[in-house]
Amino acid sequence: MKERLLALARRIREELTELEPLIQRTQEAWHRAQQSSDDFYLDSVALSLLGFYVGLERLFALVNSHIDRTEPGGANWHQTLLRQMAAEIPHVRPAVISSESYELLDEYRGFRHVVRNVYTFHFDPARIKRLVEQAPVVFNRVRPELAAFADFLQEQAEIQGE
Numbered sequence: 001m002k003e004r005l006l007a008l009a010r011r012i013r014e015e016l017t018e019l020e021p022l023i024q025r026t027q028e029a030w031h032r033a034q035q036s037s038d039d040f041y042l043d044s045v046a047l048s049l050l051g052f053y054v055g056l057e058r059l060f061a062l063v064n065s066h067i068d069r070t071e072p073g074g075a076n077w078h079q080t081l082l083r084q085m086a087a088e089i090p091h092v093r094p095a096v097i098s099s100e101s102y103e104l105l106d107e108y109r110g111f112r113h114v115v116r117n118v119y120t121f122h123f124d125p126a127r128i129k130r131l132v133e134q135a136p137v138v139f140n141r142v143r144p145e146l147a148a149f150a151d152f153l154q155e156q157a158e159i160q161g162e
Helices: 002-036 039-068 077-085 099-117 125-161
Strands: none
Touching: 002 039, 002 125, 039 077, 039 099, 039 125, 077 099, 099 125
C-alpha cells in the first residue's frame, strides 16, 4: 500500500509538470488562430484543451481506482468521476479538488465530450475563447489542490511506513 501511495503522489506531480506547457501551447495556438483566422489552429486549440482536461481526468481515475476503490460506470461516468473528486470520503481521503474547481472543470468536461463527438468545423469559437482564457486560471487553482493531495498521499505512506 505504501508504494502505491508514493507512486500515485509521484504520478500526480509528474502530470502537473506535463500539463503546464500544454496550457502555454493552448494560449499560443489561440493567438495564432486569431492572427491568421486559420481554422486549423482552432482545431489545435480544441485538441490542447481536450488534452488538458483528459490529463486531469486520468489523475482522477487513478485516485478513484487506487484510493476510492470504485469504478464509476454508466453513460455519465465522466461527470460522476469529477463530482467524486470534489467530495471528501470520510476515513479514506479529503476532497481532491474544491467545489469551485469542480465547477470550473465541469465546463472542460463538457467540452471534452464535444471534441470527441462533434466535427471540428462545428466548434463554437466563443466557447473555445472562454475556455482558453480560463485555462491558466483553472490550472493555477487546480495545481495546488492536486499538489496538496499528493502531499496527503505522501504523508499517508509515511504513516504506514512507521
